[in-house]
Amino acid sequence: xxxxxxxxxxxxxxxxxxxxxxxxxxxxxxxxxxxxxxxxxxxxxxxxxxxxxxxxxxxxxxxxxxxxxxxxxxxxxxxxxxxxxxxxxxxxxxxxxxxxxxxxxxxxxxxxx
Amino acid sequence: xxxxxxxxxxxxxxxxxxxxxxxxxxxxxxxxxxxxxxxxxxxxxxxxxxxxxxxxxxxxxxxxxxxxxxxxxxxxxxxxxxxxxxxxxxxxxxxxxxxxxxxxxxxxxxxxxxx
Numbered sequence: 001x002x003x004x005x006x007x008x009x010x011x012x013x014x015x016x017x018x019x020x021x022x023x024x025x026x027x028x029x030x031x032x033x034x035x036x037x038x039x040x041x042x043x044x045x046x047x048x049x050x051x052x053x054x055x056x057x058x059x060x061x062x063x064x065x066x067x068x069x070x071x072x073x074x075x076x077x078x079x080x081x082x083x084x085x086x087x088x089x090x091x092x093x094x095x096x097x098x099x100x101x102x103x104x105x106x107x108x109x110x111x112x113x
Numbered sequence: 114x115x116x117x118x119x120x121x122x123x124x125x126x127x128x129x130x131x132x133x134x135x136x137x138x139x140x141x142x143x144x145x146x147x148x149x150x151x152x153x154x155x156x157x158x159x160x161x162x163x164x165x166x167x168x169x170x171x172x173x174x175x176x177x178x179x180x181x182x183x184x185x186x187x188x189x190x191x192x193x194x195x196x197x198x199x200x201x202x203x204x205x206x207x208x209x210x211x212x213x214x215x216x217x218x219x220x221x222x223x224x225x226x227x228x
Contacts, residue, residue: 001172006155034216043203043219044156089155100146100158100171101217 002027002094006104014112019080021107023090024072030092033073034101035064038087047088048075077109085111116140117220119204125226132191134223136204138184145187146171146205146217147179149198156203162187194227201225 003026013019025033031052036044050057050064050073057064063076077084087108091101116139126132136145146161148171158171160179168179176198178190191198204220 032215036219043221046216046218049216091156100161101156102172103155103157105153105155 002030002092002102004090004092004102004104006090006107008107009105010108010110012110012112013080015080015082017080019077019084019109021075021088021090021109022072023074023092023104024070025092025102026071027092027094028068028071030094032093033064033066034091035075036089036091036103038089038106040086044089080109080111082111082113085109117204117206117218119202119220119223121223122221123224125228126194127228128195129193132194132225132227134189134202134204134225136187136189136220138187138206140206141184142206142208143184144207144215145181146207147177147187147189148203148205149173149200150203150222151200159189159202194225196227199225199227 005024007022034049035047037047038044048059048062048064050066052068055066061078066073087106089106090104094102118137120135144163147159148156150156157173159173159177160171162168162181165181180188202223205217207215207217
């Protein structure tokens with residue numbers, strides 16, 4: 001099945017700076033890569049996703065890049081704000097069966113004022 | 114929030130007792146999933162369903178069973194709860210055509226404590 005590795009586990013940045021979270025995956029057949037944001041005590045919320053027919057996707061301050069050859073994808077957040085503080089999860093298809101998602105273990109992003 | 118509810122939202126139970134968690138959706142989506150979330154492990158797939166009475170195992174299915182008798186409801190049962198099943202359980206839905214390649218939307222979660 002799929003294996004997803006996510007780094008770093010904790011990331012602290014100054015407000016206004018950029019943050020980058022990286023994930024690698026193992027199954028070369030995977031072609032859909034979502035990113036979820038989870039605030040304390042809340043459900044994971046999709047913030048952006050990318051499919052393998054594109055190398056980059058942007059939505060305001062958030063962007064995701066995909067390198068299929070190297071089997072890694074990254075989340076980029078620019079001009080970070082206090083409300084960006086949360087845990088971020090990457091995922092790829094293949095949760096131990098033919099369906100579902102395999103998630104990385106999460107990155108706790110801390111925005112320092 | 115994609116029309117997904119979970120019940121109960123919190124539950125405390127004792128080791129050895131049966132527990133059933135319910136996920137209800139109003140979106141008429143075909144696919145429904147149960148995940149558990151534990152510190153240091155992220156979210157892990159327990160079981161999923163691709164239609165009424167059609168279910169399959171995920172990564173961490175031991176000790177769990179599921180049923181789906183209606184499109185809108187997906188039940189997760191712990192036949193005999195153990196302390197290792199203390200966790201936060203999330204239901205998710207999608208219109209996946211298979212291979213997990215469509216957006217999944219999550220319910221609010223159920224926090225289960227097994228004493």
